[in-house]
Structure formats: structure tokens, C-alpha cells
Amino acid sequence: MTQPVRRLVAATLLLxxxxxxxxxxxxxxxxxxxxxxxxxxxNEARTMGILANDRLALERLSQPFGLLGTASLPPAPAERDLxxxxxxxxxxxxxxxxxxxxxxxxxxxxxxxxxxxxxxxxWVTMPMMGVPAFNARELAYxxxxxxxxxxxASIGVDKNRDADLSERLKRGQQDINADHRRLLSQHLETFLxxxxxxxxxxxxxxxxxxxxxxxxxxxxxxALGLNTGSASDTVFEFENATEPDAAPKPADTDPGxxxxxxxxxxx
Amino acid sequence: MAGAPGSPLARIVxxxxxxxxxxxxxxxxxxxxxxxxxxxxxxxxxxxxxSEVSSNExxxxxxxxxTTKLEVLVLAFRDGVYVLDILSGDRRIxxxxxxxxxxxxxxxxxxxxxxxxxxxxEGDAVxxxxxxxxxxxxxxxxxxxxxxxxxxTGLDGSKKKATVTVTGSVTLPSDRVISRSLQSxxxxxxxxxxxxxxxxxxxxSYELTYANKEIAVTRDLxxxxxxxxxxxxxxxxxx
Numbered sequence: 318m319t320q321p322v323r324r325l326v327a328a329t330l331l332l333x334x335x336x337x338x339x340x341x342x343x344x345x346x347x348x349x350x351x352x353x354x355x356x357x358x359x360n361e362a363r364t365m366g367i368l369a370n371d372r373l374a375l376e377r378l379s380q381p382f383g384l385l386g387t388a389s390l391p392p393a394p395a396e397r398d399l400x401x402x403x404x405x406x407x408x409x410x411x412x413x414x415x416x417x418x419x420x421x422x423x424x425x426x427x428x429x430x431x432x433x434x435x436x437x438x439x440w441v442t443m444p445m446m447g448v449p450a451f452n453a454r455e456l457a458y459x460x461x462x463x464x465x466x467x468x469x470a471s472i473g474v475d476k477n478r479d480a481d482l483s484e485r486l487k488r489g490q491q492d493i494n495a496d497h498r499r500l501l502s503q504h505l506e507t508f509l510x511x512x513x514x515x516x517x518x519x520x521x522x523x524x525x526x527x528x529x530x531x532x533x534x535x536x537x538x539x540a541l542g543l544n545t546g547s548a549s550d551t552v553f554e555f556e557n558a559t560e561p562d563a564a565p566k567p568a569d570t571d572p573g574x575x576x577x578x579x580x581x582x583x584x
Numbered sequence: 585m586a587g588a589p590g591s592p593l594a595r596i597v598x599x600x601x602x603x604x605x606x607x608x609x610x611x612x613x614x615x616x617x618x619x620x621x622x623x624x625x626x627x628x629x630x631x632x633x634x635s636e637v638s639s640n641e642x643x644x645x646x647x648x649x650x651t652t653k654l655e656v657l658v659l660a661f662r663d664g665v666y667v668l669d670i671l672s673g674d675r676r677i678x679x680x681x682x683x684x685x686x687x688x689x690x691x692x693x694x695x696x697x698x699x700x701x702x703x704x705x706e707g708d709a710v711x712x713x714x715x716x717x718x719x720x721x722x723x724x725x726x727x728x729x730x731x732x733x734x735x736x737t738g739l740d741g742s743k744k745k746a747t748v749t750v751t752g753s754v755t756l757p758s759d760r761v762i763s764r765s766l767q768s769x770x771x772x773x774x775x776x777x778x779x780x781x782x783x784x785x786x787x788x789s790y791e792l793t794y795a796n797k798e799i800a801v802t803r804d805l806x807x808x809x810x811x812x813x814x815x816x817x818x819x820x821x822x823x
Contacts (some may be wrong), residue, residue, distance in 0.1 A: 346660045360805060363762075364794055366724075367810060371764060372730065373696075374721050374754050375790050375810065376767045381732065381750050382784055383687040385816050386677055387629050387654055393646035395635040395809050402642065409672060496642060503640045507803045511796055563588040 349517035350410040353508050405493050412489040416482050417524050611711045616683040617703035618779025619658045625780050626820045627654040632813045639806035702732040703752040709736040730754040748772045766791045785812040
């Protein structure tokens with residue numbers, strides 16, 4: 318294949334990728350973590366409702382003697398600490414999914430080559446390299462970089478944020494201490510035992526346990542025109558389960574723990 | 585036959601039973617508050633509460649403690665009902681209470697907030713014989729049964745102070761996933777001479793356990809425990 322034809326094919330591929338990227342942003346497809354967070358939130362909501370009612374009963378049993386009527390101590394419900402930990406998960410999991418998606422999309426070395434060949438900036442600035450006047454040669458490189466950054470921004474990539482996805486993953490996790498990360502892992506394990514066919518949650522669990530391959534992070538950095546990838550050299554499995562899961566079917570469990578509809582609690 | 589009525593063995597057995605009945609101290613006396621109209625009874629109350637949550641290895645606990653003063657002003661006694669003003673900190677409530685501890689009215693406390701009070705047994709209370717009262721609490725869309733068991737557990741040597749034990753429980757619904765329990769236990773030392781409690785201690789315990797159950801495996805998600813205890817001591821009576 319000649320060089321121009323190769324470039325034309327590469328450009329077509331890139332434009333198709335851009336079109337798919339923009340189109341997919343408009344859709345509200347369920348996030349891979351949604352079944353897990355729905356399950357956890359529903360369990361929380363059920364517990365909150367029960368505790369609110371039970372505390373009324375607790376209050377009515379707290380004064381056995383009518384003569385000695387004292388006000389109860391102000392409430393200090395300890396379960397709020399647990400809900401705060403879960404809140405960290407609800408913030409972190411979409412971030413982890415986003416990182417995994419970026420890694421899957423840009424972690425391939427093939428994509429980096431296509432990207433370099435098809436970058437419109439390269440085509441525009443290449444003729445300028447041969448122009449000796451008007452500082453065209455000096456302007457060519459910054460112009461090319463601007464093109465690159467504008468293109469990355471258009472497909473939702475921030476050069477500073479995403480240059481090292483392993484670092485971004487670490488940053489996302491920094492508010493969650495080791496004990497709380499272990500709890501998340503145990504909750505995921507429980508969820509997967511209850512709903513073994515939730516493949517996307519299983520893939521997410523694998524991603525959180527194993528991190529990314531070094532080559533994946535380097536591929537992303539390369540695609541972004543940087544070389545700062547420092548991911549651990551471990552297995553990255555998220556790309557193995559990309560299709561959205563159907564509503565997970567539970568094992569032999571109480572059906573109340575996983576609503577088909579997250580707002581079932583309101584019915 | 586040796587065991588027949590009138591036989592020597594039967595006489596010995598009857599004599600032994602009669603002796604045993606005389607040696608076991610069974611007391612029967614009426615339990616009631618006998619408060620003096622116009623008097624103020626002062627108590628010091630130490631309240632403690634702990635709320636705990638655990639989920640796998642994560643544990644969190646919120647203990648609290650407060651010491652307050654409680655004053656009971658006996659405003660009147662009419663038609664077998666005491667009118668009491670109970671002051672504790674900024675809180676002032678008025679209760680209309682029978683001598684057995686039953687609160688018949690409390691204008692500042694709505695019916696749904698009025699505690700379920702333990703009352704003294706009707707008639708003479710017999711040592712060791714529990715007296716049960718039941719009610720039901722609204723809970724969610726239904727109601728749950730609640731009960732108090734009041735028992736005269738002992739008299740002191742001079743027979744001036746009676747110790748009364750109360751045991752309360754609310755039967756909360758449980759299922760495969762959630763189990764809950766709510767219980768209360770306390771004692772009250774009633775001074776039979778002054779007709780008011782010298783001391784009272786009680787503890788209410790609540791527990792909720794949330795677990796997901798597979799075919800043969802139970803996976804605990806989290807549990808919540810709450811304990812509230814109070815300890816009251818009479819500090820003075822005026823006048």
C-alpha cells in the first residue's frame with residue numbers, strides 16, 4: 318500500500334472513531350458499576366428505613382419508669398460512618414470505569430500509530446516545514462501540538478490528567494484508605510457471589526485488583542504524545558467484558574437485595 | 585404399701601415439704617408510689633449510649649455520656665392520680681400518673697411519642713412472680729408487640745426497700761436477610777417508707793444484622809448495635 322493510501326485509510330479510521338466517540342457520549346448506557354452500586358444503595362436504603370422505624374420503638378422502650386422522665390441523649394448514629402465510606406466508592410467507581418475505558422481505547426499500540434499518521438495537524442504542518450519564510454518552520458511544531466491537543470480534547474482526553482492513567486487511578490483511590498479498599502473488595506466479592514453473571518462488575522473487580530499492564534499505560538501515554546506511563550506490570554482484564562450486562566440474575570438469595578429498579582424502595 | 589397416704593414415708597415427705605415451704609422466703613406486698621404532695625424529689629441521672637456499626641473488619645463506635653439533674657414536683661393528687669412536673673435541663677413535662685406508675689396523660693408528649701411504661705403489679709406483688717403487660721407499637725405499615733415483665737425480686741433485711749426488676753422486649757420482624765432484636769432490662773429500688781424510688785438503673789439494647797444468604801453460606805454485610813443505659817439516684821427530697 319502506498320503512503321497516501323495508507324494515510325487515507327488511517328484518516329478514515331480516525332474519523333470513524335471520533336464519530337463513534339461523540340455518538341456514544343450522547344447515549345445513556347448503564348455504567349458497568351451500576352448493578353453493584355444499585356445493590357449497595359438498595360441495601361443501605363433498606364437499612365436506613367428499618368433503623369429509622371426501629372429507633373422510634375427503641376425510644377419508646379427507653380423510659381420504663383413514668384416518674385423518671387429524662388430526655389434521651391442526642392442521636393449519634395454510627396452507621397453514618399459506613400455510609401460515608403460507601404460515598405467514597407460511589408465517587409471512585411465511575412472514575413475507575415472511565416480510566417479502564419480510556420485504557421482500553423487508547424492502550425493499543427495500533428491506535429497510537431493510526432493517531433500519529435492520521436493527525437490532521439501533521440498534514441497541515443508538513444508543507445510548512447518546507448517554507449523557509451515567515452517563520453513557518455518554527456511555527457509548524459507548536460501548531461501541530463495545538464492540533465493534537467484540540468483533537469484529544471474533542472474526544473474527551475485531558476493531556477495533563479490522562480497522560481499517566483496509573484497515576485490517575487492512584488489519585489482516584491487516595492481518599493480511600495487501605496481498610497476501606499479492602500471493604501470495597503469484600504463487598505464486590507459478596508455481590509459477585511450473589512450475582513455470578515454480572516460480567517462487567519467482575520471485570521471491574523479484576524481491574525481494581527490487578528491494575529494495568531505496563532504496556533497498556535505506555536500505549537496510552539504514547540497515543541497522547543507523552544511517555545510517562547508508570548503502570549504496574551499486571552494483568553488488565555477490563556477489555557474482556559465490554560458489552561453491558563443484562564440485569565444480573567441472583568443466585569439463591571433473597572430477591573429483595575437487588576431491585577430491578579433502583580427506585581423500588583419508593584414503591 | 586410404703587408410699588400410701590397415711591404411711592410413715594408419706595408423713596415424712598409431707599413434713600419435709602411443709603418445712604421447705606416455711607424456710608423459702610416468699611413475700612407479698614403492694615407496690616406503689618406514695619409521693620408527698622408539694623414535695624420535690626431530686627435525682628442525679630447518668631446516661632450512657634453507644635452506637636456501633638461494623639462491616640467486615642471496619643468498626644465504628646460513638647459513645648456518649650451525660651450527667652443531669654432531674655426534679656419531680658408533686659403538684660397534686662386527686663382521684664388516684666398524681667400530677668407531676670418533671671424538670672430536666674430545659675425540658676419540663678407534666679405527667680398524670682397513677683400510684684402503680686401508669687401514666688394516664690402527658691399533655692406535652694404526643695401519644696406516638698409517649699414511652700411504654702412498666703407498671704407495678706396489681707394487688708400484692710409476690711416475690712419472684714412476674715407480672716406481664718403488653719401493648720403494640722406502630723412500626724412501618726404495621727404494628728409489633730411489646731411487653732414489660734415486672735417482678736418483685738427481693739426485700740432488704742429491714743423490709744424497707746423493695747427491689748423490682750423490669751424486663752421489656754419488642755418483637756421486631758426478621759427475615760432471611762435482616763435480623764433485629766430490641767430488649768430492655770432494669771431494676772428499681774423502691775423505698776417502702778418514703779414511697780419513692782431510691783435508685784433505678786436500666787439498659788436498652790438494640791441490634792440489627794444484615795446478611796446476604798446464599799444456598800449454604802451467610803455473608804454478613806453489616807451490623808448495627810445500640811445500647812442506652814441510665815442510672816438514677818435520689819439526691820434529696822424537699823420539704
